[in-house]
Amino acid sequence: MRAAIGAAPEDPVLLSVGGLVERKDPLLLIEALPRLRARHPRLRLVLVGPVVEPDYAARLHETAARLGLAEAVVFAGEQRNPHPWFAAADILVFASRLEGFGTVVPEGMAHGLPVVVRHLPGVNDDFVLEGRTGFLFRDEDGFAAATLRLLDDPPLRRRIGAAARRLARERFGMRGIAARYLQIYGLADRMIRLPVAGLPETGLGCTASVVDARFHAPAPPPPGPPLLLTTVDAEEAFDWSRPFSRETVDVRAMAAQHLAHRVFERHGVVPVYLADWPIVSQAHGRAPLREMLRDGLCDVGAQLHPWVNPPFFEQVSEHASYVGNLPAALEYEKARRLTEAIGEHLGVTPRIYRTGRFGAGRRTGDILKRLGYLVDSSVSVCWPPEGADWQPGRWTVSARPHWIDRERTLLEVPASAGLVGRLGPRHGQRLAPLVFHPLAQRLAVSAALSRLGLLERIRLSPEGITIEEAKRLVRHMLAEGQRVFVLTYHSPSLVPGNTPYTRTADDVRRFLAWLDEFYAFFREEAGGRPATWQEVRFGPQAAVPMPEPVAAG
Incomplete structure (x- = not known):
């Protein structure tokens, strides 16, 4: 100048x-x-x-x-x-x-x-x-x-x-100004009392948002048949019914991922493991990933569980388990350290990201742009995070891939879910906050509507979803014009007793059979094929060589 x-x-x-x-x-x-x-x-x-x-x-x-x-x-x-x-x-x-x-x-x-x-x-x-x-x-x-x-x-x-x-x-500085305003209104006791001042200013700017639709723009669907991404939340095993703890970091379930890869190999699936800090920072977690990466059997992205991801300035709590509830400087620093750890320990630079518990916040999009991510998958369609301060009842979010920044460099690819049933197309978004409210669920209102075929919410996962429900969801979404599907589950589910979905060895076998049947359905009835996030983001020219499906037996 x-x-x-x-x-x-x-x-x-x-x-x-x-x-x-x-x-x-x-x-x-x-x-x-x-x-x-x-x-x-x-x-x-x-x-x-x-x-x-x-x-x-x-x-x-x-x-x-x-x-x-x-x-x-x-x-x-x-x-x-x-x-x-x-x-x-x-x-x-x-x-x-x-x-x-x-x-x-x-x-x-x-x-x-x-x-x-x-x-x-x-x-x-x-x-x-x-x-x-x-x-x-x-x-x-x-x-x-x-x-x-x-x-x-x-x-x-x-x-x-x-x-x-x-x-x-x-x-x-904005932090000091905010603190003085809170003091003026007698709210000083509600300030987040964290030593975040020890972190540097982020200087993020504001050009992207996962949760603010004003930044969003539709992305054109990829040409060709429907595409299916398989994302695995690669994380530590912990008791989902107990409070969060920084000491719960068991990652030995990663050694069992070969069970799913037998199914993946039959159907030509290359999953992306969204790895969190305990997986990356421990040999039991990263060694299986490094082996699969070396053999071209998977890709790796990032998933952030704030309660086990340094730096630890916040108190462990339900509220702080949603990283978007944390101050932007702390969310940024946690994401930065995770990103760098993946590069250091696995030799790859992650470019696809997910917030644990689907807890993206107002600044998550800007943080991802700063760190060089190209795809986010932190949106939980039809399952708004109950503990997220900023998005109660976000039922209207689109399940289709969409840009979340004005420059159209960061693509949101939500985990697939939808409101299915006779009431879904016209009234689903209006009724869902009432039907799926915790009180209504305790009164079995949602169960009754589901049995009557009027309204049910289904996510594309073998965890807690029957194979027939998953097929019904895909048929519904195809009829709505959906061309990109995201299947997701948690890595600890391949070991009995780690998650509510696989309590026994028989549950694990049924879990794997679910995957096998679904991939066959998606190929044979839906006319689709497995794909990578690169294809969704950049088009067919970015496709990596996919293994050919092989016959079972």
């Missing part, structure tokens, strides 16, 4: 941000420029802001031309994102005569710029500290003197800019 305005690396650049209006007084800055350029002839002044008063803006252009400053004064116009200009500048100058607060000044300070601003008593004199974070002026002579002091002394500029940045972050 400096090169674009003709400024060499050593040429000083002044920046003023604000509308071209008389009360902001950018005219003073232009009229003082010849005095500054007498000592610094390569000096540039950049004015960023919209034309608010056309006659006044024309006067600014005329003055610059009359003073021979046409090339030295850059009218950058309105910028929706002015922050790159802060990064390109050396000093922020601000001559406004009337401000309610003047946000641009602490913004410039937060960028590490020393500031030279008109003194507005009671507005800016408690954070523009004379000679420490910047300088205050009252007239053109004062402006010129303060600016020349900074222009003549680059070490002073750097020292004052660093101090300005520290003050801006301490005084105007």
